[in-house]
Amino acid sequence: MMNHFDNNNVPDKPGEVILRKLFHEFTILTEKKIDTILTTESLEKPLAKWLQRGEDQIFDQLLTAFGTTAEHCLPSQLRLLFEWYQRQIDATAVFAEENQRIIKSNQEAQFSSKSGSLTKSNIQSLDNSDIEIYYLLEKRDLAVEFIFCLVLIEVLKQLPLHPGYDDLTNHIEKLAFKHFKFREDAQSNPNLSNINMIADLYAEVIGVLAHSRFQSVRKCFMNEFNELRSRDPGPITTHSIISLLMGMKFFRIKMVPIEEFEASFQFMHECAQYFQEVKDKDIKHALAGLFVEILVPVAATVKNEVNVPCLKNFVELLYSPCLDLCTKKKHCLALFPLVTCLLCVSQKTFFLTNWHYFLAMCLGHLKNRDPKMSRVALESLYRLLWVYMIRIKCESNTATQTRLHSIVNSLFPKGSKGVVPRDTPLNIFVKIIQFIAQERLDFAMKEIVFDLLSVGRSIKMVLTPERMSIGLRSFLVVADSLQQKDGEPPMPRTLGVLPSGNTLRVKKTFLNKMLTDEMAKNIGMSHYYPY
Structure with a gap:
């Protein structure tokens, strides 16, 4: 004992x-x-x-x-x-x-x-x-x-x-x-996948550490970064810089206090200046990916912070050059998510002035032959739509109807049996309809859900299982959200599980009771329920 x-x-x-x-x-x-x-x-x-x-x-x-x-x-x-x-x-x-x-x-x-x-x-x-x-x-x-x-x-x-x-x-x-250093000798090592996993785990450690010791982490990063920048250009230097950048991918910006928010964006601003200077395509793409990892959580929670000069300056510094890169085939796949994030953390006037042009680019790429590009365009679209519907609360009725019709007609073409892009998880389309229903319930039901379910059509037997599945699920999600008084749906995020196995998702529990006429009336769905 x-x-x-x-x-x-x-x-x-x-x-x-x-x-x-x-x-x-x-x-x-x-x-x-x-x-x-x-x-x-x-x-x-x-x-x-x-x-x-x-x-x-x-x-x-x-x-x-x-x-x-x-x-x-x-x-x-x-x-x-x-x-x-x-x-x-x-x-x-x-x-x-x-x-x-x-x-x-x-x-x-x-x-x-x-x-x-x-x-x-x-x-x-x-x-x-x-x-x-x-x-x-x-x-x-x-x-x-x-x-x-x-x-x-x-x-x-x-x-x-x-x-x-x-x-x-x-x-x-x-x-x-030490684990963020590129190891050329490890590239043929049978332990390579585990070596990379350990680097990701240490990146998660740095993310947690930076939450309360940001200045120390920043100093350590910049010392390593400046040393690598001073080296002669070459494949090893490029890989080394990318490995170091990936070590910061779980760094998260603290929204409060304002001093720490500003310090974080000062760091982001320094990285953005390097992004503009660097010519190497792979480093540019790695930096774009890093910015997206850091900005998506900000976009999900940002409110009045969009008016803070450090964030405003960051957006203005990067937006135009990144938008230009999106028009080039070799850059568009890597830069689309970054342009999306920059719009999502911008001021209302900046967003409404600029988003329609990028929205048209997103809609144009939905039919891209490269499935990766069409998927990226769709994910950009549904993040932009969340900001437009949930945070900004739309525009005038006429402008909003025009925007929504262009989006809906691109995703669910009239007379088609399928959806665009094809082979996409249906929950993305369900979320898009849910975002629209949050502010424009009547439009979501009559213009989208009814059309997907072939409501009011003379030919009843139209085999469109994919569209009907989206329509039914959307109706159920919207009704359940109203019934449970969930409030505004959160911004979609892609990363659900960290390297450690810790999860970022909260599992949604749906009601399993039948929707009665009385309940449909109480939640404002009685006009659509009989169909």
Whole structure:
């Protein structure tokens, strides 16, 4: 039985006992998980299948417990976690070093000096158990990194309650940014997918850390960024910059206080200036993707902040050059989402002045032969429509009717049995109708839903199952929303699950009662219910 007294017979504090117990369970459980991964799975199998949140209920509960106790003892938790991490990494370091020597000696024995690099084909032809052990040890370290990140993500959520401790947060930053460095040697590594997953996990860690230590994270990023920019241009430099940018993809702008909002957009402004300067297409596209990741959550919640000069200037700096790039085939797929986001975080006057031109571009691309482009155009359309209907509350009746008719006729062509674009998840069309119904219920029902359900047509048997499914589901979603008094639907987001397995979606629960005439009258649907 564990003795909770030290040599001076002074009892431990209750918190120390709990923390020790947690780490004891954590050590046993993680050791079992790592052993199972190494003994039963192939190198290529993603670690997420074993370690991600949602895969093991007991492990999830342990992680949640770490997050809860971190409110009271975060610094102690981090120090214990660092010690565990270092012990695990040290345990394989010597063996891995020895295996590197074995690999080199095998290379020299079996290959000429002309084929001196250890390529994937060389490794396969060696068929050496020592090389397999080397990669297995690397996978063990990756599993340790995965678990380490999962705990960091949970406990760092309590960091705002613990000001200071720069030595601890700086150590985390150093570890994280080390994983954002491009590894040319890893591109033929059987562990590559897991290496990339660990980089994504550290990006999630940085996202949580930046929530309360933004200036420190920003400084660390800019130091790395400026060093890479000073290098000679080339493929390695390009890949290195992109890898670093991806390390910031889970950074989220704090809407309050205003000082932090402004500081975040000052950082975004610096990145936007580089976006305008850089000529490399891949870097430009990576930056555009990063801006979209950061701006979508802002677009979902922004209100009066659109009038803050730092955001207004950011939009004005990027909008015109990005719109021009959208007209070029090599850029349009990457830039469409960014132009959409810039409009979604712009002022009302800016949006209404500019969106109709970009809307026409979106509608034109719905029939694009490239399914990726047509899907991007549709997603841009339904985000723009959300802003137009939900946040801006439309324009005059005539202008609104004109805009809505152009959208509806493009998505659901008259006389067609299908929808545009084809092979698209039907829930996107349902959401579009829901957004319209929020402010123009009569239009949504009579002009869209009735048409999809062939209401009032002389020929009753028209086989349009896709359109009818959208019509029925839209009616049910709108009626359910009114019945449950849900209020305004949220802006659509694409990312539902983070690398850690934490989910961003809230599961919607629908009523399972029949819609009666009385209820239809109460929620304003009685005019449409008899059909």
